[in-house]
Amino acid sequence: MNGLNIADNIVRLRHDKKITQEQLAEFIGVTKASVSKWENSQSTPDITLLPRLATFFDVTVDELIGYTPQLSKEQIQKLYQKFGEKFGECPFEEVMSETQEYVRRYYSCYPFLLQICILWLNHCKMAEGEERQKEICLSIDRLCGHIKSNCKDMRIHGNAVVLQTLVYFQLGRIQEVVDELESFSVSNRFGSQSSVLLAQAYTMLGNHEKAEGIAQISMYDNILNLLANAVCYLLIHTEHLSVCEETIVRIEKMAEIYKLADLNPNNLASFEYQAAVCYLTHGETKKALKHLDQYVMCLCNLFSSAELRLHGDEYFNRLEEWFDKELDNGTNAPRSRKVVLEDAKKTLEAAPFTILNGEPAFEKMKNKLKELS
Helix, strand or coil, X not given: CCXXXXXXXXXXXXXXXXXXXXXXXXXHCCCHHHHHHHHCCCCCCCHHHHHHHHHHHCCCHHHHHCCCCCCCHHHHHHHHHHHHHHHHHCCHHXXXXXXXXXXXXXXXXXXXXXHHHHHHHHHHHHCCCHXXXXXXXXXXXXXXXXXHHXXXXXXXXXXXXXXXXXXXXXXXXXXXXXXXXXXXXXXXXXXXXXXXXXXXXXXHCCCHHHHHHHHHHHHHHXXXXXXXXXXXXXXXXXXXXXXXXXXXXXXXXXXXXXXXXXXXXXXXXXXXXXXXXXXXXXXXHHHHHHHHHHHXXXXXXXXXXXXXXXXXXXXXXXXXXXXHHHCCCCCECCCCXXXXXXXXXXXXXXXXXXXXXXXXXXXXXXXXXXXXX
């Protein structure tokens, strides 16, 4: 990525000006040998000479030394993907050290720092021991605080707020979650209407293509929010079977209508998993197995392609265009396929399902997950 390339830059700039090392040395007031050492990376110019060199070549000092404090969206995506893959293949602490070095290098590139927070949050459970996992969460908390204090982009600021509350959940600081999100929700109470108003405005301006894209992503977001809230609702009402069943029936109808098993199998899998837990709590083994079967089917759909990517379908045909344009990480998943797959294979070993061990249908599901590749 953008390291210091002062040696290459001096060579390039000198050649552009069509001057010799002797001519450059004479202007700067050094020997030809000094210029030669700069260009061969044997030494670097004294810091007091940098402004004079930059002036001579008519560039900024940053351009002269090859320093760029900001990363492009494409560079951020490539770095996130690179580190996500490394977490699945290399020692955890080795990758953490590399990401921390990039944080120091790009401490004012807030879109990048936000993605690093997401990266760390999605992989911190891979760290050895609870104490180390807590340290990483605290690092995310501090980095989110830095973003909130200095970033003027309200979208990035808002995402940092939400990420910070996810960290508070991990750390058990629940009252801070309430305090942070209550004030944030009040300040953004009209946020859910903004996409509707924007789509209407574009329609009135005759830009139907833009209006369609905004309406599509808004519907998609609201569907996923409904699904996530339904999982939460099942958790709240675990002891009330009638409420859980009504929730399950309604969400299943929505999932079928919007073909969520193919459109977003990952989010639907979370719902099917929680539905199975609810039924097991009430001794409804047959119904629990039905939803576990749906859960496994979602995971099979998720891993049916070589890469985990956000995507649309024949109805939501503008999503991928929006993902690529608007999301810092584009259509890429927050964790590498290998890491997600290894975690998925262990999910049916969790405590709620040990009661099903030995059940033929359940054993078949576990084997099906183990065979995923």
